[in-house]
Amino acid sequence: MTLLTCAIAAIAVTIIWYLSEKRKEMYLGTLALMYWGASLMWLVDAIFEYAELHEEYFTPAIEDMINDTYLGLSVVALGLCIWLVILFVKDPRGVVRKALSRKA
Amino acid sequence: MACFLIPAAEAVITTIVKHTVAKKEASALPAEITADESRLRFSDKLGWLNNMLWGGSALLAFEHVWHGEVVPWFPFLTNAASPGTAAEMLHEMATAGVSMAVLVTLVWLGMVGVSHIIENRTAANIKSENKT
Numbered sequence: 001m002t003l004l005t006c007a008i009a010a011i012a013v014t015i016i017w018y019l020s021e022k023r024k025e026m027y028l029g030t031l032a033l034m035y036w037g038a039s040l041m042w043l044v045d046a047i048f049e050y051a052e053l054h055e056e057y058f059t060p061a062i063e064d065m066i067n068d069t070y071l072g073l074s075v076v077a078l079g080l081c082i083w084l085v086i087l088f089v090k091d092p093r094g095v096v097r098k099a100l101s102r103k104a
Numbered sequence: 105m106a107c108f109l110i111p112a113a114e115a116v117i118t119t120i121v122k123h124t125v126a127k128k129e130a131s132a133l134p135a136e137i138t139a140d141e142s143r144l145r146f147s148d149k150l151g152w153l154n155n156m157l158w159g160g161s162a163l164l165a166f167e168h169v170w171h172g173e174v175v176p177w178f179p180f181l182t183n184a185a186s187p188g189t190a191a192e193m194l195h196e197m198a199t200a201g202v203s204m205a206v207l208v209t210l211v212w213l214g215m216v217g218v219s220h221i222i223e224n225r226t227a228a229n230i231k232s233e234n235k236t
Binding site for chain 1: 107108111152155156157158159160161162163164166167170199200203204207208211
């Protein structure tokens with residue numbers, strides 16, 4: 001489920017990257033590549049687990065599935081948080097700088 | 105267990121390589137830059153690999169924290185506490201960890217190959233347009 005959740009996030013962000021005019025400004029490529037990197041790594045993890053468990057891999061216990069879904073969603077949220085930090089630090093539109101200078 | 109450490113180690117190396125390549129590209133002659141305007145710089149392409157490796161390692165590290173395999177106290181990896189589990193952990197790093205780094209790198213090489221083909225086509229189109 002973690003692999004599936006992360007792969008869906010990677011596909012969704014890639015589609016947004018493709019459609020968006022502001023892909024470079026918004027660092028959408030960075031977010032998409034982060035999710036793709038994690039998905040590839042979990043794919044390897046899944047292959048090793050499948051080699052160990054065989055058909056049992058596809059019939060996980062409900063408790064494990066729920067835990068993995070929560071983990072997957074948390075991973076997606078963490079990815080978004082990392083992306084937001086990158087966006088705010090690079091601040092391509094100068095929004096953060098403007099907000100801070102108004103306060104000062 | 106600690107498989108994410110191998111892609112993270114690769115990410116450190118590729119980040120250093122990226123900065124070195126970017127410095128070399130910045131100091132290149134202006135004529136060389138204008139001739140290659142339609143192409144992406146190699147340091148940009150290395151950035152793709154960096155993003156995949158750093159992002160993937162960070163998200164996998166979170167998974168290990170979730171499962172209690174990474175802790176905020178020494179030795180930070182719960183499996184490193186005893187020799188038996190440490191050997192198991194090292195085995196997993198050598199198999200799953202290395203496979204992760206290899207797969208991500210292979211996918212990146214595929215991306216670089218595809219981008220190279222697209223860049224060549226674009227350059228050929230520009231040349232044919234200029235001729236006509």
